Every structure is written in structure tokens, then in C-alpha cells.
Amino acid sequence: MGSFIRSSLALFGAVALAAASVQAAETPVRYVSDQLRIEVREGPGMDYPVQTTLVTGARFAVLEESADWLRVRWPEGEGWIRSQYTVAQPVARLRLPEAQARAAAAEARAKQLEAELAPLQDTLATAEATRGELEATLLEQTAAYEALQALAGDAAQTYEALQALKQRTGELEAVQRTLIEENTALEANQQVEGLKWGGLIGLGGVLLGFLLGRAGRRQSSSWV
Helix, strand or coil: CCHHHHHHHHHHHHHHHHHHHHHHHHCCCCCCCCCCCCEEEEECCCCCCCEEEECCCCEEEEEEEEEEEEEECCCCEEEEEHHHHCCCCCCCCHHHHHHHHHHHHHHHHHHHHHHHHHHHHHHHHHHHHHHHHHHHHHHHHHHHHHHHHHHHHHHHHHHHHHHHHHHHHHHHHHHHHHHHHHHHHHHHHHHHHHHHHHHHHHHHHHHHHHHHHHHHHHHHHCCC
């Protein structure tokens, strides 16, 4: 992880330096080519007086171009030099120290950023652990919710069954009341029929007794 961060930061530093170089390139920059000491003249030609000389690796800004001459500016002044003795990049013996310095600066910055990232990594680890706990809690709550839904479904089915049973019980009670009423009416009819038949039997007995009595009296009269 640390090497990845360092590599990323080094790449970032290189990109930043490249961006800075592009910005600085709005004013062209050139260098005196390797192993040279060139003359700086007051105008674009060999007949102009020499102002000074610039050595290999000297850096200057290009202000104007005329044929094969350049009007340049460096910290100590301005003048004209032959463009054929200049290059767009620092000479090799200067580029290496600069590259080493940039690499050292990038590495130092990478270490600084790595130190700054360490607390963030701890925070991230804590957040990851918290996220795991929240996911576990969410799973538990989801399972509990599904169980409640199942119970709710069972309760609805039970309620419907109870309602159906209540309705069936009401129907059975109505049938029972009808049967009781019919049984009561039947018992009343049976009592009436019993009284009727009892009266008829009693009356028949009386008539039979009367007839038997008359027959007995007739026989007694005939015997006399």
C-alpha cells in the first residue's frame, strides 16, 4: 500500500512539474548547448559589439527571433546570440542533478503525504468495520421483518378461519333453534294427540260399559 501511494504521489509530482513547465513555456526558454562559450552581441549579426559570453548550461528567455539569431534575456541582461548554439532542453550534465533533486523532493513529499494519509487509513479501517457491523445489523433486521411478515400472514389466515368458524357457528345455532322450535311444536302436537286419544278411549270405555250394562239387565229380565 505504501509503495503504491509513493508511486502515485511521484506520478502526481511529475504531472505537476510538467504542468508548471507548460505554464512557464509561455515565454520560450533555451540553453547554451554543451561544451561551449558563446558571445552575446548587441544586435543580430557578427558586426555588432560583444557584450559578454554565456557558458554551457546557461539559461535564458527568448524575446525575439531574427533569422538565425535570438534576442535573449538572462538575469544579468539582454542581447543577441546565434540560435545554432542553443538547445531547448538543459544539457545532460545539468539535467541529472535537476532530475535527482526533483526525485528527492517528490520522495519527501510522498513520505509527507504518506504520514498524512496514515490517520485517514485508520479512519477508513474503522469505517469499514462499522460498515460491516451495520450490514450485519441490517441482515438481522431484514430477517426479523420477514419473520414479522410471515406472522402477519399467519394471523390474517387465522382471523379469516375464525370469521368463517364464527359464521358457521351462527348457522348451526340458527339450525339448532329451528330444530328446538320444531321439536317443541312436535311435542305439543303429541300431547294434543295423546289427550285426544285418551278422551276417545275413555269415551269408548264408558260406552262399552253402558252397553255391557244394558246387555246384562236384559239377560236378567229374560231369566225371570
